[in-house]
Amino acid sequence: MKNNHRFRRVATAALAASLLVGGLAACSGSGTPASAGAEGASAEDIAKALDTETTLTVWGWAPQLEPIVKAFEAKYPKVHVNLENVGTGNAHYTKLQNAVKAGSGAPDVAQIEYNALPQFALSEALVDLKEFGAEELKDNYTESTWGSVNLNGGVYALPQDSGPMAMFYRADVFEKHGISVPTTWDEYVEAGKKLHAADPKAYITSDTGDAGFTTSMIWQAGGKPYTLDGSTKVAVDLQDEGARKWTGTWNQLLKNDLLSPVTSWSDEWYKGLSDGSIATLIIGAWMPANLESGAAGASGQWRVAPMPTYEKGAAATAENGGGGDAVLKQSKNKAAAYGFLQFANGPEGAKIHAANGGFPSTKADLESESFLNAENAYFGGQKINEVLVQASKDVVPGWSYLPFQTYANSIYSDTVGQAYGSKGDLNDGLKAWQDATAKYGQQQGFTVTTK
Amino acid sequence: MGWAFVGPFMGVFLLVFVAPVLYAFYLSLFQNQMVGGDKFVGGANYLQALADPQFWDSVIRVVVFLVVQVPIMLFLALFAALALDSGRLRASSFFRISVFLPYAVPAVVATLMWGFIYGPRFGLFGSINDFFGLNLAEPLSSSWILASIGNINTWEFTGYNMLIFYSALKVIPAELYEAANLDGAGTFRVIRSIKLPSIRGAIGIASIFSVIGSFQLFNEPNILKALAPNSISSYFTPNMYAFNLSFAGQQFNYAAAISIIMGVLTVIVAYVVQLSGSRKDA
Numbered sequence: 108m109k110n111n112h113r114f115r116r117v118a119t120a121a122l123a124a125s126l127l128v129g130g131l132a133a134c135s136g137s138g139t140p141a142s143a144g145a146e147g148a149s150a151e152d153i154a155k156a157l158d159t160e161t162t163l164t165v166w167g168w169a170p171q172l173e174p175i176v177k178a179f180e181a182k183y184p185k186v187h188v189n190l191e192n193v194g195t196g197n198a199h200y201t202k203l204q205n206a207v208k209a210g211s212g213a214p215d216v217a218q219i220e221y222n223a224l225p226q227f228a229l230s231e232a233l234v235d236l237k238e239f240g241a242e243e244l245k246d247n248y249t250e251s252t253w254g255s256v257n258l259n260g261g262v263y264a265l266p267q268d269s270g271p272m273a274m275f276y277r278a279d280v281f282e283k284h285g286i287s288v289p290t291t292w293d294e295y296v297e298a299g300k301k302l303h304a305a306d307p308k309a310y311i312t313s314d315t316g317d318a319g320f321t322t323s324m325i326w327q328a329g330g331k332p333y334t335l336d337g338s339t340k341v342a343v344d345l346q347d348e349g350a351r352k353w354t355g356t357w358n359q360l361l362k363n364d365l366l367s368p369v370t371s372w373s374d375e376w377y378k379g380l381s382d383g384s385i386a387t388l389i390i391g392a393w394m395p396a397n398l399e400s401g402a403a404g405a406s407g408q409w410r411v412a413p414m415p416t417y418e419k420g421a422a423a424t425a426e427n428g429g430g431g432d433a434v435l436k437q438s439k440n441k442a443a444a445y446g447f448l449q450f451a452n453g454p455e456g457a458k459i460h461a462a463n464g465g466f467p468s469t470k471a472d473l474e475s476e477s478f479l480n481a482e483n484a485y486f487g488g489q490k491i492n493e494v495l496v497q498a499s500k501d502v503v504p505g506w507s508y509l510p511f512q513t514y515a516n517s518i519y520s521d522t523v524g525q526a527y528g529s530k531g532d533l534n535d536g537l538k539a540w541q542d543a544t545a546k547y548g549q550q551q552g553f554t555v556t557t558k
Numbered sequence: 559m560g561w562a563f564v565g566p567f568m569g570v571f572l573l574v575f576v577a578p579v580l581y582a583f584y585l586s587l588f589q590n591q592m593v594g595g596d597k598f599v600g601g602a603n604y605l606q607a608l609a610d611p612q613f614w615d616s617v618i619r620v621v622v623f624l625v626v627q628v629p630i631m632l633f634l635a636l637f638a639a640l641a642l643d644s645g646r647l648r649a650s651s652f653f654r655i656s657v658f659l660p661y662a663v664p665a666v667v668a669t670l671m672w673g674f675i676y677g678p679r680f681g682l683f684g685s686i687n688d689f690f691g692l693n694l695a696e697p698l699s700s701s702w703i704l705a706s707i708g709n710i711n712t713w714e715f716t717g718y719n720m721l722i723f724y725s726a727l728k729v730i731p732a733e734l735y736e737a738a739n740l741d742g743a744g745t746f747r748v749i750r751s752i753k754l755p756s757i758r759g760a761i762g763i764a765s766i767f768s769v770i771g772s773f774q775l776f777n778e779p780n781i782l783k784a785l786a787p788n789s790i791s792s793y794f795t796p797n798m799y800a801f802n803l804s805f806a807g808q809q810f811n812y813a814a815a816i817s818i819i820m821g822v823l824t825v826i827v828a829y830v831v832q833l834s835g836s837r838k839d840a
Contacts, residue, residue, distance in 0.1 A: 373785055375678075378680050384679070517802060518806075520791065521792050525788060527788050528789060529700075551592040553592070553593055
């Protein structure tokens, strides 16, 4: 009996301890950011911080970060940088979000893509870099990338890479079937029909539904489905004019079986890109390096052209992917962290980034003679950067993502994906996506309006 | 004194089993919002889950999976075990190891491998369709995907269940067979009257393992989702739903409530399976 009693007491203590741990975790979640108040620093403060023994932690997965960090440490030997790859994309954001929620454990600097930036900026996880005078850097970056980091009147990251969209196409396939390279979406649909009729195994492009692609296509069509008012009011309208323009074109491809049913980034996809059964890709300017490594067999066959448009001759494109680096509010050494950003996302870092296969966001690098005139052997010697840099200037302005875009994207296949799967009306899919997105936003405490 | 012996076990048991369950239960009583932070909501998450069509959709899907896949797999395993036990197979040890081998392949690798086979364009299925000019089923389409996953699971776990049955068959005393032989019982009579009744316990155990496995279905659909995003929703199985809610949607609290409900459901179903098994025994 006595032993039994003791066991019970131990059990109660263990239970109490586990509840206590839970209680602490729950409390810290609602906590306010660690330090508020004046955090700004002058150029001298930043220079001083970079000349003091410090250790910075940087989270990111971009392969270019490693050479950038090396060059940074060589220039500022007193600052040590721990570069940690905690995952790619969502895995990285989940860890970052957890650290923010826990109130500790976040890095000083984190890589954040443009579509995830509102989530972290609006939840006050990031330092407004205006306090360090970042707004003066505005003219160094392309308009669209600056627009992506400039949210609600603050600057929450410095841009690193960008992904203005262009059309990558198989010159050999178009030539073989005597099809001219499309410049408008109507011509694109026609080309798709001709190609598939000439060779039933060939498709104009592959698409099984991808949230990033859909939002970029709506962006190019002039749609503004997500509007933010302050940090808690959101409007979602996935049936605006731009969205309908896109579905008007894409429904034709989908319903006529003109889209290769191969999922992007799969093994089959790369095979299709190699053997010519996928004739074009509408994708960000960061694609060339992926084509070279993933579809090496098609060397010399791919070319780049501007993205087709809805009106002939009116150039328009959108950003697809890309991101920058941000300073976390939890950082104990924000001045040094900003110093790192100035290097990594400034002229020095941008050069290293471009030299390692990245597509830059800095005007100086985009317009440098050597970048523009580089002839790419994989693309048959075409000066592809001329097309891609022009694309970076033709991005339709005024786009914004949701403060919970990463979740919205994760339920895309439940909604729009169903329309793809059944070859139905993409408008129905977009409506379902809008409803599911709005429902989540409301659960998360946002005021969401839909049309 | 007794507690000193079970103490180490109890310590570990409390730490790695009871504490996480209690913590999940504790979490499930709260709600965390991006705007508004944490608040105590009592049973609201449970009420929401019980009225959540996506949750029930996922539960019904694993129940359908269980009802179809588990009997097929156990029947195949039983057949293989009886064949081995009959002693009439040539190269029986080769047969045994080759049926068992898929179990040694990690589920992730197995799923990737089957994903390649299922591919509509360049996979084995695509090639067979091409070669014969057929248009057989598309294994990754939404109408076939559950069957395709069932096929992967059957391939993976038939050998494992076969071993459970085979080892149960091995301990049947030889005298029973001799007696049956003297009475003039044929092979099928021996199977029906001696072998099957003797391994009823093993069949029960294998059923319970398979039921639990079905309810916990996660690896296979989650990996195939990369190849067939439109056929596998984010709430395809209860585990996937909880996973996506918590790691894509930051809804840890709601995911905890769903996990607890699923845990309770699994216990109930496993208990019912066990009860019906033991009743036959009596």
